[in-house]
Amino acid sequence: MVKIGNISLGEFPLLLAPMEDVSDPPFRAVCKENGADLMYTEFISSEGLIRDAIKSRQKLDIFDYEKPIGIQIFGGDEEAMSMATSIVNATQPDLVDINFGCPVKKVVTKGAGAGVLKDVDLMVRLTEAVVKATDLPVTVKTRLGWDENSKNIEEVAERLQDVGIKALSIHGRTRQQMYKGEADWDLIAKVKNNPRIHIPIFGNGDIDSPEKALEYKNRYGVDGLMIGRAAIGYPWIFNEIKHYFETGEILPPPNLDDRVETAKKHLKFSVEWKGEKLGIFEMRRHYTNYFRGIPHFKPYRTRLVEGENYQAVLDTLDEVNEVFSAQIMENL
DSSP: OEEEETEEEOOSSSEEEETTOOOHEEEHHHHHTOSSSBEEEEEEEEHHHHTTTTTHHTTOOOGGGGGGGEEEOOOHHHHHHHHHHHHTTOOOOOOEEEEEEOOOOHHHHTTTTGGGGHHHHHHHHHHHHHHHTTTSSSEEEESOOOTOOOOOOOHHHHHHHHOOEEEEESSSSTTTTOOSSSHHHHHHHHHOOTTOOOOOOEEEEOOOOOHHHHHHHHOOOOOOOOOOGGGOOOOTTHHHHHHHHSSSSSOOOOHHHHHHHHHHHHHHHHHHHHHHHHHHHHGGGHHHHTTOOOOTOHHHHHHHOOSSSHHHHHHHHHHHHHHHHHHHHHHH
């Protein structure tokens, strides 16, 4: 049984990675429904929370059905991280997560996210500030290091464990790599097999199929897998992996009804939570993946991303179901 503090996550949990502009409540809802065991909010700026920035505050929205859920914060100042943690405490998540992995330039140049990888002492101080500011379990998500010459994840894991974190998620790339090349899971395994490490170690990077999930589970011995980009527009991946673990069978991909109904559910929540204009706009990035692999879909995708009111997008989704279901029946 994998536990983070007193939170039980089952024998081998599947985690939804926190992704900026993706891991909002509507997206998390469809992932939870399809088997995600632990989810995180989009990362939240500690400085933004303290300034009472509207976007930062909105990211604190969590719901009972999402539990267990962690709120993820980032920043490069100890006092700000401590104050932000106090604000997070009031929303009563199950845990607090610190982002030391975001490679985006606007975050890194502020000395936050993966930018902290260049200063392990600062990373330790920031983590300790958060741990001291909450009674909740504190976890960390990070990368192997800043670049090929500074893969310091083994030192980082030991030192962060020593100041009180309860789990560590490791993306198997450096900041310099961004999302290019293959993730290096050998170093993740070295952390997991370090006799000094007793907290759960979750691996992240390149998990995009049930077969690969099982291969990496067996080969690298991690306590669970964190899945990010492969879940965008394809929340079914969590249940597909679990089914494969249990039976050795690959589930058939979701049929057209499943895709349309899940997209509509996602859209509905997006509009309810963000308002019609923003909800429609921020849903657009998901349609390509929801309907990936359907021949001649481009005209409908264009209509979905150009639709400007809720009913028009719903009507297009209904038309997608009618048109492509008919085509599928013709080809049987």
